[in-house]
Amino acid sequence: MKNHSPPIIGLAGGIGSGKSTITKCFNAIGIQSVDADDVARLVVEPGSNCLHQIHQRHGNDILLEDGSLNRNALRTIIFNQPEERLWLESVTHPAIRKEIQSQLNKTSSKYTLLVHPLLFETKQNTLCQFVIAIDVPIEIQLQRVMARDKISQENAEKIFITQLSNKERMNRADLVLENSGNIDKMNAKVIKLNTKILELLVC
Incomplete structure (x- = not known):
């Protein structure tokens, strides 16, 4: 039987890169998502x-x-x-x-966003037609992680060591989304990127 699940677009970003905020922007325009962090919990x-x-x-x-x-x-x-x-x-x-595969099979939007901090590291990128990498300054990531998880800079940096660098992630991705933290600008960027993705899926 042919699989009629929507195409999968990966959203790859390290801890503190703003994946959740960006995902909400995609959800707001009707794109469903599966978040590996939610699944991990x-x-x-x-x-x-x-x-x-x-x-x-x-x-x-x-x-x-x-x-x-x-x-x-x-x-x-x-x-x-x-x-x-x-x-x-x-x-x-x-x-x-x-569990990720189970959730992906249940989606029905034009494409599904697979949100994953370790997309390439776990080879989940092989599920994706395209991958978006989030470009964010490391300083901003550190600040977000330390504030959110109430951990020291040393422990935050230990997490980063287990993940690809932003540069490596961007080199391996098909699309890049810059996130310096302005939510209004992000909404506009996501709408523009969504249009581009839909065009690519038709090609």
Whole structure:
């Protein structure tokens, strides 16, 4: 049976690049999206197989009182023990990939935006017809991450080390979207980019 799911357009940007804000701009003009960060939270919810495996490995220290994942505790572990990050990815990435595909299959807009901080690193770009890379100054990213997650600059920089640089991401992408933080300008940029994507999909 032929797959009638919409074409997939990747939106790749590192942590703090403004993916959520940009995604809302696309959603506002009728483009549906699947966000890998949302999926990553979903697969470690209480009762999930992933959370069970993480609990088995790290004990009660990685659980909050309500039984949900203590993200800060787990983040500290994987920051300081790179081998634990690799183990965690071996557990969560297959579950994330499966759930992403399930959600993509349910969309119905002209194309679907696959929003992913590790699009190239996890080879999810192979699902995409085109990839948009977000261009944002590293200084702005650092400020956003430190303020949002209430972490030190040192810990924020450790996250960046695990991701492609903005330059590498842009070199591998088909389209680039500059995001210096002005929401009004971003709405206009997204409308213009949407027109270009629709033209490319027709070609």
